[in-house]
Amino acid sequence: MRRFSRLEFGDRSDEGPGKQGAGEEMRDEEYFHKQALRYWFAGDFELALRNYSRALEQNSAFYPGWLGQVLMLIELGEYKEAAVWVDKALEMFPEHPELLATKAVACARDGRLEKAIAYSDNSIAKDNVTSRVWLARAEVLLNRKSNIAQNCISKAVGVAGDDGPMVRLQAGRLLNWKGDYAAALQYLRTIVDELPKSALAWYELGCCQAKLGRSEAKISFEQALKLHPDWRPAEEALRKVETKGFFARLFGR
Amino acid sequence: MRCQRCQFENIPGETRCLRCGSILEAKDVAVDVHPPRMAYWKKPERAALRWLRLHIALPEGLTVPRVPAFLRIMSADAFLGLILSIIPGLAHYISGRFREIRWFVLGWFLALLAGIFFYGGGLGFLLLGLAVGLHGWIAFSYALSKERTEISGKIRDFAVVLVVFAIFYWGIRATAFRDFVFGLSNLAIPNQDVQVGDVLLARRSRAHGGNFPRGSLVFGRFPQIYGNQVMPNRYTVSGQIVALPGEKIEINGGRFVVNEKVLDGDKFPVPRWLSREQLSATIPVDCYFVSTAYRHGGANLTGGMMRDVCILQKSDIEALAVMRWFPLAKRGFLRADQ
Numbered sequence: 089m090r091r092f093s094r095l096e097f098g099d100r101s102d103e104g105p106g107k108q109g110a111g112e113e114m115r116d117e118e119y120f121h122k123q124a125l126r127y128w129f130a131g132d133f134e135l136a137l138r139n140y141s142r143a144l145e146q147n148s149a150f151y152p153g154w155l156g157q158v159l160m161l162i163e164l165g166e167y168k169e170a171a172v173w174v175d176k177a178l179e180m181f182p183e184h185p186e187l188l189a190t191k192a193v194a195c196a197r198d199g200r201l202e203k204a205i206a207y208s209d210n211s212i213a214k215d216n217v218t219s220r221v222w223l224a225r226a227e228v229l230l231n232r233k234s235n236i237a238q239n240c241i242s243k244a245v246g247v248a249g250d251d252g253p254m255v256r257l258q259a260g261r262l263l264n265w266k267g268d269y270a271a272a273l274q275y276l277r278t279i280v281d282e283l284p285k286s287a288l289a290w291y292e293l294g295c296c297q298a299k300l301g302r303s304e305a306k307i308s309f310e311q312a313l314k315l316h317p318d319w320r321p322a323e324e325a326l327r328k329v330e331t332k333g334f335f336a337r338l339f340g341r
Numbered sequence: 342m343r344c345q346r347c348q349f350e351n352i353p354g355e356t357r358c359l360r361c362g363s364i365l366e367a368k369d370v371a372v373d374v375h376p377p378r379m380a381y382w383k384k385p386e387r388a389a390l391r392w393l394r395l396h397i398a399l400p401e402g403l404t405v406p407r408v409p410a411f412l413r414i415m416s417a418d419a420f421l422g423l424i425l426s427i428i429p430g431l432a433h434y435i436s437g438r439f440r441e442i443r444w445f446v447l448g449w450f451l452a453l454l455a456g457i458f459f460y461g462g463g464l465g466f467l468l469l470g471l472a473v474g475l476h477g478w479i480a481f482s483y484a485l486s487k488e489r490t491e492i493s494g495k496i497r498d499f500a501v502v503l504v505v506f507a508i509f510y511w512g513i514r515a516t517a518f519r520d521f522v523f524g525l526s527n528l529a530i531p532n533q534d535v536q537v538g539d540v541l542l543a544r545r546s547r548a549h550g551g552n553f554p555r556g557s558l559v560f561g562r563f564p565q566i567y568g569n570q571v572m573p574n575r576y577t578v579s580g581q582i583v584a585l586p587g588e589k590i591e592i593n594g595g596r597f598v599v600n601e602k603v604l605d606g607d608k609f610p611v612p613r614w615l616s617r618e619q620l621s622a623t624i625p626v627d628c629y630f631v632s633t634a635y636r637h638g639g640a641n642l643t644g645g646m647m648r649d650v651c652i653l654q655k656s657d658i659e660a661l662a663v664m665r666w667f668p669l670a671k672r673g674f675l676r677a678d679q
Contacts, residue, residue, distance in 0.1 A: 137376070144374035157376050166379040168387065173376040180372075198387075199394030 117143040117150040124156055130316045131288040133163040151181060158190050167198035185214035189224035196231045204228045219244040219255045223262065230266045238271070245275075253282045261292050269299045280308075287316035291325070298329050305329050419484035423502070426480035427509065433483060442479050449475040461523050461540050461666055473510050477503040520546050522660050524560050526579050527634040532608040533558070533665075533675055537634070540667035541579065541675075543660035553582045553629060555599075556608055558662035558675060561631055561653045569641055571649040577659060580633035580651075583609055584624050591621045597632070615651070620644045627655050 124139035137160035144153040154177035161170035174191040188211035196204035208228040211221050222244035229237035241259045248255040260275030276293040283289050294308030309326035342351045344358040425432035430446040433439045452472035459465030481502045489495045526539045543560050562575035584590040584599050591598040597609045612634045631653050665671045
């Protein structure tokens, strides 16, 4: 069974969250990890972070919990805190390539490009380089406006394995963030087919479409809001799309 | 790894004590799993630094300088905290307690701004009083409020702080803003939208050695008329520059005539007391003819008396009016050539 096929998006009305069949699911680190992923796909990074913390409360040696916390801090724009926290995680998992790569991302987003490239170099030199390391590499290289960033993204998608949907979503977001909307659109379109209940995927797709001046953006934002009601970024984006004039839509921005 | 039974310090990784052979149990070390979070108010500061790093190649290690440790220790003292609180919230900021009084600082700032805007009226003084009160409270709440337990002592201390800060504000007004003076207009000049009783803001520095343009409003020290005599003791009132040094002035048909040119009555209105008698004069060097309203109290005015009152030396002109301050609807800068 694939990792993301078991994710719940709150659409099982007959069962409360966490319930499975006759008994209640055991609230261990895996349970909270699953919850955190669910919130992450819904674009609720604050709740995802809280669930990662709860997973670590169950088991402080749970690696996905540490990584998830750092990623959520980055999503929330708290890059300095993410760098501090990744250092702490590195004490528990020394020289872990994914943690080093995540630190590179935190540094890159905080405008510390020299540090970012150093951490990325370090992470890529390790064994067992995962898709996350390649994605981080791509992000650092995109910050340096390097042409080989696209190759890194392809490599990340290629080695993704079970994490395929998440990696493709991240790749799409990365390209979207860096302004390569056409390439981002390709990834995001496949993602909404794979994860139709992910508000984040719909939102990113909508952003991409809006930037390209496509009218489908409205539908994507509406879908994101349907999945995650009262989500402020989606609401604002939808309002912007709705108030955009004909020429603004025509010329993209 | 210390043995719980015999307290022997074993090599880490051993499962049994080397001395007594008892089982060694690793002490559970609590790991903090809750990450540090950024205060929301730091977001703009971080964003600004990030932008600087990305766009103008700011050194990567540069951050907002932190408060030195010795300053933190010093600020713990109530008296030093009070001194630091001369800048509202500084002592709290140094000791990391700014959050406690952030709304008071905001309130102080708004009250101060509004107080300056309405300065000169009752509301202005009320708002400035509120600003002083808030400032005093910020300073008092830092450490003094915790030093006393009884209410009467707290009230007494707060009152002392308030008085100190009131004197401090008065001192700022008397030193930093001594250049600015407020006064009432006693002339109605339609062209400059000035009525009798309007409050004018004037600057002293503009009067020092200046050459005043015709039509400008000034505050000057005018001599007084007692009985049928012009006395040397002077009072500061407002007036309008009508004739410049070396010019010849007359009043003819209710209008000022300067160098045989009739001045516009809207720009240079003639006060009633000046139109009662014939006036003709040539303005000496370093003097100006300044028209002003005057209550002569039934004295027998002569042209000479009017001359003595209205011809002022440069040194007797104290300040040049720059703004109509009150009423608020008319607030704006004055222009002599209007």
